[in-house]
Structures are given as C-alpha cells and as structure tokens.
Amino acid sequence: METIAAVATSSTSTRNACKLCAPLGASVVFKGIKNCLPVIHGAQGCATYIRRYMISHYKEPVDIASTNFSEATTIFGGTKNLNSAIDNIISQYHPEVIGIASACLSETIGEDIPMMIRDYQKTKEGQPLPVFVHASTPSYDGSHIDGFHEAVMATVASLAESKHADSRLINIFPGFISPEDIRHLKEILFGFGLDYILFPDYSDTLDNPIWLEYQVIPKGGTSIEDLRRTGSSRASIEFGYVLNKGKMKNHSSSKATTAAGWLHQNFNIPVKRLGLPIGIKETDRFFKVLEELSGKKTPESQARLRGRLIDAYVDGHKYLFGKRAIVFGEEDLVIGIVSLLEEIGIETVLVASGGESGLLKKEIERITGDKSKNMMAINGMDFETINEMAEELRPDIMIGNSKGYYIARRLGIPLIRMGFPIHDRIGGQRVLHLCYEGTLRLFDQITNGLIEYKQEHSPVGYKYI
Ligand code: SF4
Secondary structure, X not given: OHHHHHHHOOOOOOOOEOOOEHHHHHHHHHHOEOOEXXXXXXXXXXXXXXXXXXXXXXXXXXXXXXXXXXXXXXXXOOHHHHHHHHHHHHHHHOOOEEEEEEOHHXXXXXXXXXXXXXXXXXXXXXOOOOEEEEXXXXXXXXXXXXXXXHHHHHHHHHHOOOOOOOOOEEEEEOOOOOHHHHHHHHHHHHHOOOEEEEOOOOOOOOOXXXXXXXXXXXXXXXXXXXXXXXXXXXXXEEEOOOOOHHHHOOOOOOOOOOHHHHHHHHHOOOEEEEOOOOOHHHHHHHHHHHHHHXXXXXXXXXXXXXXXXXXXXXXXXXXXXXXXXXXXOOHHHHHHHHHHHHHHOOEEEEEEOOOOOOOHHHHHHHHHHHXXXXXXXXXXXXXXXXXXXXXXXXXXXXXXXXXXXXXXXXXXXXXXXXXXXXXXXXXXXXOOOOHHHHHHHHXXXXXXXXXXXXXXXXXXXXXXX
C-alpha cells in the first residue's frame, strides 16, 4: 500500500485534473435563478469551455456571456468590457438578474467588480436595471465546487432580507446535484407539507421540456422574491460536510463561507448541516430532520421505498460482497457514495477527489467508522494518478463521472456514471442520486454493472442469475 501511496504524491504537476473551473460552478448556480443570465468576467475561453461542458452534460442550449478579455484589457482593466457586456445583455436578454463570475485573469489583475457595478449603476441612474450578483471565482483559488458555494452565498447575501419572520418557511441549499435530484427533493418536501425555498433550482432551466420557440433565458429557477425571503426562514438545511472548506483553508477569515452559514451569522437562522442523502443512513438523517421541521411522520410512500431498498440490498448482496471499487469526484458526492458502498458490502479501495480540503479521509472515517481504515482517501488527485494507482489496486468497478472512462476502459471494468460531467451518455441531467429512490437506482446500476461484467466474461454464458 505504501508504494501506491507514493504514486499519489510523486508528481508535482496536475495531469488531467479531477476537478473543474470555479466559474463553472458559479454559472450552474446562476442558471438556477429565475430570469438570470450568467456572465464571466475574463477571457473568452473560460465561457466557451464552460458552455461546452454544460451543453454536453445537460443537453440543453446554455447561454453564458463573456467580457472577452484581450491583451489590452488585461493591462488597462476590464471596466469598458464589463459595461458593454451588461449593456448588450440587458438589450438582448432583458434579465431580472445578471450573475457575474470573475475568472482567473480579472482576479489576477485585481479588478474591483463591486465598485465597477456601483459605477455602472450610477451612470444609469433613474433607469430600471437588473439585480447584480457577483461571485469571486478564480480557479487558482478553488474548484467548481468552491465556485458553486461561493455563488450560492453571494446570491443569498445580496438579496436576503429579514422583514417578516415566517415560522413555516425553511431554506434548502442542496449543493451541486442533478436536475432530477432537485425535482425529487421538491416532491419529498411537498410530501412533508413544508413551505420551502430551494436554491439553486436549475431543475427546469437545465432540463427543459421541448420548446416550440427558442427561449433566450429558459423558464424556471428560484425567484428573486423567494431569495429575499430566505432571510425570514425558521431554519436552513445545507447538504455537505466538506462544502467549500478546501478553498477557505487558504483564507483566515472567520466570515461565513456558505449561504446557510451567512444566514445564521446575519439573521440567526439555525443550520441543519447534513451529508448528501445517499444510502440509507444518510437519507434517514435527512428524513429525521424533515420530520422535526414539519412535525409530521415520513410519508408512507417514502417508508415503503425505504423498505424496498433494504429488500434490494438483500437481493443483491451476493453479487456485491467483497467487490473492490474506486470512487472519484467531488468531495461531498464521494463521501455519500462511500457511505452507500459500506452499506452494501463493496470495499472502497480508493476514493479520490480533486478537492483540496484535506478533510476527505476524516469525514469518511466519521461517517463509516473504522470500516474505512484500509481505504485510501486522497485529496488533490488527478486522473493520471488514479490511473497509475488502479494498476495495483485491482478494482472490480469504478464509480464517478465520465472523465474516468479511459481508465475503466483500460482496466476492462465497468464505470458507473454519476455526478458531473457525463459527456458520453445521454441523461446525465436525469441521474437520480438522492434519498431512497436515488439510492435504489444507483444500487441497481452498480449491481447490474457487475453482473453484466461477469456475464460478458463468462466462458459459457448464462441467461438466469
Ligand atoms: S483556469 Fe481560469 S482562465 Fe483557465 S478556463 Fe478556468 S477560469 Fe478560465
């Protein structure tokens, strides 16, 4: 095991990063605001690459503006470019909100974007203007997950008001999940009869029904009115044990770093912080909180789903027990997946993330107890290192996004696709990961992936199991 661990720390360069750029996370959040257009303050390539990734995964048109930095802008500053980008966006898109994510170049030259926005507003005094939200998202200071949480907090901090305390209302900040996950969460919250604000809600904007006419800004998203009401809620639920702590360890500030933390710090709204509800244990925790907040028991339909899930665990156990898995992706997502694998008897031999929190191992140990003692959980990983380590680890299955496909292909083992991005299949936006239903679907995928592998490699073949 020591030789494998040495591989993980042997390279000084990142080779095929196991993370994405920070403004990508912010752009996903801005797509979850009603009638909002994201703009990236930086070079053209940032917006192009992010659009390319999002279009490929969500299979939807994705408009993201760019302030299009050139050599001159880099030297003399981007005020003119930002002003003209805002003018163009207003005249072409008529948004209610413009979400500005600053990329590496504008951050490196120290652009004061809040001041630039104020100056722009002064020049347009008396004219109706959209709301501006700015998230500081240089990729040298964090991953797409850090950019995501930064944008969620920046939006809430810009808009939340504490005018009319509402004893029935709760906030839910679920993190970077799929549109299908968001729809499922909304059904569950409805089932508990809760009045809630879920943010960001890109369940429609990034997974639309068919259009008869092109919509420049797709319908859907959390409204400004609801974002204002987040300051009046009785509690916030936030999914994630790691969140953006990877970025924040480089900053000595005691300020809040997430939306729920910000609302607690500024409006004293209690926070219920939970892991992503994947697997029975983590989903039970979520449902317990919903029971507390709603004063209602878990609906019968969900209780039956839980029972069905346990039944599936029993049915599938003989195909899974003792199998070895490599899991990779965002820290909070892989923590949820490892929690599931521990429940179903798959041994996780390596859990890898490009996130830099340094908390991955500790959080997994906290969730799974001493079961994780032989597992390697490594932060700051890239795909080439996973590739090299996989040789010796001899996994039976890989679980993660499609960027790991080339490793699974080389090893000749199944890759169960989940998370973001999924570039080589359709339906990435419809992968359900969360709660009893999502766990059941993941369980079936994992079990059938292993059964199919065995069947394909059987010398005689068989039709029944
Ligand atoms: S690393 Fe920075 S400059 Fe490069 S694409 Fe990402 S955000 Fe843009």
